[in-house]
Amino acid sequence: MKIIVTLCLPLLALSSFVRSEGEVDNSLETSCGEDSVNCPLTKATRWLLTQQEADWSWNEGTSSSSVVLAMQLANENWFLEKGLKTQLGVKQLEIELLAELARSARQSGCDNNSERHPRLVQIPVGRLALYILALESTCHDTTDFYGNDLVEILERNMKHFPRKDFNNYFQYSLGVLALCQSGTQAVKLKHIRQLLEGQEDDGCYMFDGQGADVSSLSLMALSCAEDSVPESYRSHFERHFNKTMDCILSKQNEDGSVGNHISTALASQALLAANVDPIVWKKEQAFQHIFNSQDEDGHFGNLGATVQILPILANRHHGSVKEVKAACLLNDAQPTAAQPASNQSAATTELGPPITIQITVENSVHEDQETVTVPVTGPAGLTLFQFLQRAMEISGDQFWFESKMTDFGNFMTSINGIPNDGVKHTYWTILIGPERESASTGSDGITPEDGNEYIFYYKAF
Ligand code: B12
Structure with missing residues (x-):
């Protein structure tokens, strides 16, 4: 207390x-x-x-x-x-x-x-x-x-x-x-x-x-x-x-x-x-x-x-x-009493029945690059990032990616061999659904529902 x-x-x-x-x-x-x-x-x-x-x-x-x-x-x-x-x-x-x-x-x-x-x-x-x-x-x-x-x-x-x-x-x-x-x-x-x-x-x-x-x-x-x-x-x-x-x-x-x-x-x-x-x-x-x-x-x-x-x-x-x-x-503080116990048991997410989502890779910078759509099935409750990992396992050479860990979770750094380019300012972004709404968070923060579509869109800023 x-x-x-x-x-x-x-x-x-x-x-x-x-x-x-x-x-x-x-x-x-x-x-x-x-x-x-x-x-x-x-x-x-x-x-x-x-x-x-x-x-x-x-x-x-x-x-x-x-x-x-x-x-x-x-x-x-x-x-x-x-x-x-x-x-x-x-x-x-x-x-x-x-x-x-x-x-x-x-x-x-x-x-x-x-x-x-x-x-x-x-x-x-x-x-x-x-x-x-x-x-x-x-x-x-x-x-x-x-x-x-x-x-x-x-x-x-x-x-x-x-x-x-x-x-x-x-x-x-x-x-x-x-x-x-x-x-x-x-x-x-x-x-x-x-x-x-x-x-x-x-x-x-x-x-x-x-x-x-x-x-x-x-x-x-x-x-x-x-x-x-x-x-x-x-x-x-x-x-x-x-x-x-x-x-x-x-x-x-x-x-x-x-x-x-x-x-x-x-x-x-x-x-x-x-x-x-x-x-x-x-x-x-x-x-x-x-x-x-x-x-x-x-x-x-x-x-x-x-x-x-x-x-x-x-x-x-x-x-x-x-x-x-x-x-x-002014550091003359005394050693303190106990700190609040940290709850190290990470919350476990209940997984639900299988759902299927679509992952589309679209490149607006290199126009010769074909748009690819990969369906992925997995239990409801997985994050989009976990679906991406599954997609990489099952899709052969149709879909693969690299990412790096950041404060905000996993950041997509390369998809299908095309890396973000910090000099030309061309980057992978995430759009959601037919309205192509820009994701407000990264792939760790998104929990897909059956039938959802996610577009990984490579664009120049
Ligand atoms: C610059 C920037 C970008 C640039 C990064 C490239 C560059 N030139 O630096 C671009 C435009 C590519 C970008 C993309 C995205 N971004 Co951004 N970005 C930022 C910004 C303004 C600064 C980041 C930074 O340099 N931090 C300083 C350095 C020291 O920290 P760092 O950890 O090394 O920074 C890296 C990561 O932050 C990473 N990064 C940038 N954005 C995002 C978003 C997510 C979700 C993740 C996991 C990592 C990540 O790129 C940085 C540079 O390498 C922040 C603003 C903020 N308040 O943090 C938003 C911010 C981090 N982005 C955000 C978002 C939502 C995105 C996108 C998901 C948008 C989208 N719909 O596509 C994408 C991520 C897609 C992906 N590839 O995974 C949100 C995250 C919110 C959240 N709740 O998770 C922020 C906080 C903006 C905001 N106020 O909402 N982003």
Whole structure:
């Protein structure tokens, strides 16, 4: 019970701080109030803790950094209270990064006898940035991480943009957020310029779609880097800063939403980071929209959605690591009592009678590529991803695919030998049914019903 109370404390503290500034903002209290067990923040953090695996990682080691970051943004005392599972989770994060650094050094032909060169690190920039943010939020010195200067590595790796695995401004913004909240905390003008260069005429960014996820990350990064902007560049900076803010605000609907619940949470974080008046961005409605999307179990659809939404439930954003770090200095916390038991018995899905679905592969980029449709039969209750695996087993050379694990589950990286191309920006997307509706989640999050059709559509962005 102790942890529940603690988790909600930052909310209460923050809302009273805001009130002391003269604004009345009850939205967070409404969400937690006296019933802290049911407050969205508590429910979400408890769910994330149930997702910790037997080796103390999250999502096969893919998501430990984003979970640790989100947990710390939700409540900096999570790490400082020194709960055993928390410490093991953070140790696991360190091991994962050390393993990635070692793998990367090996791939670069760097063995134990040669000097490790930071330029050779091959961890994608977005992932490295998330590691740095997670480590910073848990009181690590990222300029000396077991002898590695992660900040210098990040700087060097941000030089070549765009390139494979580092080709969108969501990742670039994460890089800037990490630079801005680690090391000397100064962001070089070239990084700020690059972020502004990515803006389209309306202030939005590529891949924003109906939401404004990329613009939101960019605005958080720009807000964080604002202090590094030299006077001579300030008016240019402000013009562009305001354009991105306008992009986000222009996408907000009457009910406070900006695209789906994830986009709404990121937009809210961005507008909070940019100090926009909560009345202007309909904070209460936006929060309500986010709360309404929460599952009984506390998650927001999947792990990726939950970690991205969590900070705003604590009235924080991706630029709040600086604030969270301040607690490291006051680290005289006592070891805590037990943490809530994590429910490691993964929910098992009941499988039903056999159903048949159609999987269509359509290529709008290479027109000579024939459209292929493969029927697959399997028990109701399997996810679309599991149907895809079956399709690959039974269809001979008609259908095969490759995927990689991410915070949001399995991401299709190649189908029938055609890979996503991050340079030409041609990618596999998922459309559903005769209406060809764009899927709102990936193949792990979709549970097909008999007769459903899924179109894997290769298109240029
Ligand atoms: C850029 C982007 C894309 C690009 C990725 C290529 C590129 N150049 O980077 C493209 C356009 C290909 C894309 C496709 C899709 N995307 Co997308 N994408 C994003 C975005 C804006 C940023 C991702 C990123 O770079 N993260 C930063 C890095 C550090 O993290 P990362 O784990 O390495 O990122 C990789 C994965 O996120 C992966 N990825 C991207 N989208 C998706 C979606 C799913 C379901 C999965 C499993 C993985 C995945 O690509 C990233 C780059 O390699 C996010 C926004 C967000 N809020 O996260 C949406 C987002 C992740 N995408 C989303 C969706 C729904 C899709 C699609 C299913 C859309 C569709 N109908 O086809 C497809 C996935 C199809 C597939 N192949 O499996 C949703 C996921 C929602 C959910 N509840 O699961 C998000 C959150 C947007 C949103 N607000 O709804 N996406």
